[in-house]
Amino acid sequence: MPVGITSYGAYVPRYRIKSEEIARVWGDDANVGKGLNVHEKSVPGLDEDVATISVEAARQAMRRAKTTPNDLGAIYVGSESHPYAVKPTGTIVQAALDATPFMTMADYEFACKAGTAAVQTGMGLVKSGMCKTVLAIGADTSQGAPRNALEYSASAGGAAILIGAEKKHILAEIQHTVSFTTDTPDFWRREGQKYPSHGERFTGEPAYFRHVREASERLFADTRTTAKDYTHAVFHQPNGKFPATIAEKLGFTKEQYATGLLAPRIGNTYSGAVLLGLAAILDIAEPDDSIFMCGYGSGAGSDAFQLEVTRNIEDYDRSPREQLATQLASTTMLDYATYAKHRGKIILGGSE
Amino acid sequence: MSVPRFWREIPQRYNLQAAKCGACEGVYFPPREVCPACRRASIGKMAPMRLSGVGTIVEWTRVHKPAPGYEMQVPYTVALIQAPEGPLLTGQVVDSASEAIHVGAHVRSVFRRVGQDGEAGVIHYGTKWVVEARGAEARSDAVPTGKATDGKRRKGRNKALFQPPVRSP
CATH class of the missing domain: 3.40.47.10 (Thiolase/Chalcone synthase)
Incomplete structure (x- = not known):
């Protein structure tokens, strides 16, 4: 029985900061981004986290899918920045999709590969016949300590992959x-x-x-x-x-x-x-x-x-408004101070 | 906000679930048990329906003195949004250039954090709005579920305060 991707969604927050802006603040070589081949990175909005990114990606995947949220047998969200230490991000995705509660679920963590681990789990559940479709999500709002090398790359975004076995719906078979x-x-x-x-x-x-x-x-x-x-x-x-x-x-x-x-x-x-x-x-x-x-x-x-x-x-909706390239073309550039605000690196005190 | 109250309101907060009166077809958001126009004639006839998640700004303001929990977001924009199904919603407009926010601008819903019960408490998620790029096709982030989303436009029929991030006077 074939198994494959029957729909997908992607979401990257619109905010960006340039590597040279980070280097400017810490007195690093302005070319550090060139060395890493990271010229700018995405930054989550003040009200965005892994749950919101997962929901946006999942909604796009379900909007374009030939199956409904009630066909889902499982949701797995892979991330190392889940908003809760204890309470699955997947429950929020399930509610936001208005999907059937009759499904299994768990959050995954394996640094940067929790999303592909979720895809593999989905393949197993679908191929075994336990589930009709499974939603596998990989999303993060990764953190890098200020002045750490990670600060140049740790960014935010996520994608949702719908796994199914119906041949007429498979866009890409996972062989x-x-x-x-x-x-x-x-x-x-x-x-x-x-x-x-x-x-x-x-x-x-x-x-x-x-x-x-x-x-x-x-x-x-x-x-x-x-x-x-x-x-x-x-x-x-x-x-x-x-x-x-x-x-x-x-x-x-x-x-x-x-x-x-x-x-x-x-x-x-x-x-x-x-x-x-x-x-x-x-x-x-x-x-x-x-x-x-x-x-x-x-x-x-x-x-x-x-x-x-x-x-x-060929019949799948890949019109410009649904393409990742369209999302990536629409950005708002931040300076380091605003970036620090977005990443919770500014501590407010006093009272207004 | 208490955990049970937040939990009870999840359908309307996440998915703009409204109520439609089976007698007069009026649409109410947040959903109501009884239609204020039809009163007892509407009892048992209020059906859940989902708003499409698109709308038009009919008025807006920029907030500089934030409500508790919104201190990091100042200045932020709160708008009255006319949904095509009838209800007038209050919501925060995010991720949009200030020059794009104007009366008549088309907006679509997005899923965002709207608050939290302190650092250790429950995180409240819900709906905010972004201005659609000019010329972009209207698109809702709502996922079709087969539930009815039709309804006659009943402008100004109800003016529901929806997660208002504005400080009370």
């Missing part, structure tokens, strides 16, 4: 997935801590590159494919440099990975990153296009996927 997971402490946030910590250069070779490479090469071996067999490729993007490096090492060309590489414009949306890249690809994909996707989450693990776009994509 294979494989994961690679180890105990690698490259990035973490202890309970009760406001900001995460990371192992600096340790986040590179033993963490991101090793896990993405292992999962990708296993997927190539399992499916007897090479980079040349894919039309598009998208990788987790903690910055704009890492995904380009691993893509080229695996044999992909810039032409293949350019569409899904959003980090230079919006930064690292963590659990949303690879799924937003996939949404950008699906927005322009044509029938029979093949897509290679590999997420990464610190801690650490990678989920790789092989997808093939179907003819159903």
